[in-house]
Amino acid sequence: MLPSKFLRDRSSILKKELQHVESTVDEEEYFLKRSAQTIQKRTQQLRETKNQAFDTVSLWGLYGQEDMKAFKSMTLPLFMSTTGGPFDCLVDGSLLLSYKTIDDPNKIYTRIDNQNPDHLAMKIAALEGLGVPQLTQGVCTSSGMSAILMATMPFLEANDNFVSSNRVYGGTQQLFEITYPKSGWRVRWVDKPWEIKEWEKRIDKKTKFLYIESPSNPTLYIADIQALSTLAHEHSIPLIIDSTLASPALTRPFEHGADIVVHSTSKIANGSCRAIGGVVISLDTITTNIESIKDNFAYMLKGGHFRNMGPCLSPFNAQIIWDELITLRLRVKQVSENALIIAKYLEKHPKIEKVNYPGLASHPQHRIAKQLMKLPDGQNAYGHLMSFNIKGGLRKAKKFAENFEFGVQVTHLGGSYTVWVHNATTTHGQMTNEERRAAGISDNLIRYSVGLEGVQDALSALDKTLRKI
Ligand SMILES: Cc1ncc(COP(=O)(O)O)c(C=O)c1O
Missing domain, CATH: 3.90.1150.10 (Aspartate Aminotransferase, domain 1)
Incomplete structure (x- = not known):
């Protein structure tokens, strides 16, 4: 899922970082190459979904013939394990655990990745990305709330602010109003979010993103995604949207300029009401003035905030939600x-x-x-x-x-x-x-x-x- 530029940058850093591991450059190169191939394959598969119908993607996701043959299973199996693996060798393990080749969920610890959440993230990312030429990527989280946390906190440092519609789910309101100020992150609520100038008035140099929930729970405010993304981009900041109520079956916010989409997959994504879950999906490149998270935002979470804070989705829940999306x-x-x-x-x-x-x-x-x-x-x-x-x-x-x-x-x-x-x-x-x-x-x-x-x-x-x- 990563572009080759990212890989090239990584591989030059790697040579230095891996000096403590007894290995030959050949071994490193082999695993990096294999990682690049996995990424290329994924990228190719994701690109192919762009020519497919919504129903085809919601049925198969990225689970294809090759996987069926490898797993000897027509349907995506459940990988109910704390850990993938085993490592092929010390260098393989070292690369994985320095999060340089975490593109292979077969190998990694389930808090960071696992086949089921990985397939779920790719399926939703592909559905959300159907209307746009850019590639999309996702990371699944333990709940909708942790998806909102993961989508927003990487942008924030003490004394930063963000501007949010006040038409948001009660849990989100509490997160922004009660929890975030403890870290010095200030929300600036917009009481009349349908008036774009109300947003504009609240943006300053310390504003890191605009946040909307659309349709909103429970008042059903519908945000003008296009107008708000234009405003956000004029200030070099992203528009983050909670699109839980619409789901990609009704609105695909990237088509209208959003940078990051979050869902509580506990809701319509999962009609049987059996699993709590969430997902963060981003465009390959988002608009932000924070260079370090501009590219591969959702993917980078896996080696950063997501890994460090631990809000991973159980493979079991991921499997249920993956099926429900059909x-x-x-x-x-x-x-x-x-x-x-x-x-x-x-x-x-x-x-x-x-x-x-x-x-x-x-x-x-x-x-x-x-x-x-x-x-x-x-x-x-x-x-x-x-x-x-x-x-x-x-x-x-x-x-x-x-x-x-x-x-x-x-x-x-x-x-x-x-x-x-x-x-x-x-x-x-x-x-x-x-x-x-x-x-x-x-x-x-x-x-x-x-x-x-x-x-x-x-x-x-x-x-x-x-x-x-
Ligand atoms: C729009 C919206 N976003 C996020 C959430 C939080 O999701 P979860 O309960 O999966 O944490 C909810 C929960 O009701 C919601 O309605």
Whole structure:
């Protein structure tokens, strides 16, 4: 996955670094060459995916005939091991453990890489990269939160800042607001993220990136990725986007100028709700004024922050998510169709004050959603998530939560099951009233993640409950 320039730079440094290992230059050269071949093969495979359909990539990823023959398995096997290996010889081990040839996940320690997370990262990176000529690369993480951590912290030093939409998941809000300031990293929230000048006002010389979540959980703000990436690039900084809710089946942010994409793969990427996971995907070269992380950002994490902090994904979870991606587009299409029917029904209901769903013409960023949210065949679809306000404030919202029996009342979203939650008392309960108000989380808001159940069943259940309250 690494370009040859990177390899050349590395190999000249290596000769010096490996002086303490008893080896001949021939041995080093052999392993470096082998590493280069692995990279070239990967690069070639990734390039080939660019001519393939979304469904072909989501089915096979980069698991091809050669792997099948090598592993004697039609499907990607589970590599449930703490360690790959064995090393071919001391030099091989030395090169691997100095992270110079970690492109071979067969050999390395699972905290750094393993076949399953590696294949998952390549599959998602390939899906995200379908619309752009550049190559993409990824690293899988233990959760969506650790993906956000990995995607952002390499940019930050004490007294640096970054500018973020305040329409972000509650966990992200807490990470940026509570945890990051302890290291001197300051978030500058944008309360009206749809106004580009609000972003511009907050950028200065110490600003290291812009951050958005789009669509946002749970208020469904849709960011103008193009405008924000243009603004970021004018300041030589990257645009980082949490694209969990869209998934690559609906929006491929690199097409619109984003530099780094993160996902919680615990959500729609993994419809069966069986595995927590995350992924960071970057373009081969990103816009940043920090030279050391400009190239191969996601890959470099493996030998840096990711290795040092340890948020690796279990091979077992990676395998589940890899399999789930096979049906991603089909699931996204179906839940989007169901969601639009439900959103239209709720919008007309006399007991509903407001529905937030990007597919509705009443949504404030519907025009942008129409440009950005498209299935791979170009057809518009707007995803599984909506939220709605119940007339009558907190009391009526609680009554809804006490009476609604369809699906499950839990803090989850994006699975194949309908799930819903009252945000002010649960997912966003740790925020202050003021923070909640600023982020658009009213006391009467219900988040509703549409599942694959028959849509008529959902409508009947909603009807029955709304009659009662
Ligand atoms: C948009 C979004 N990003 C990130 C996360 C965090 O993901 P995880 O729970 O996998 O850490 C969530 C969790 O709900 C989310 O909704």
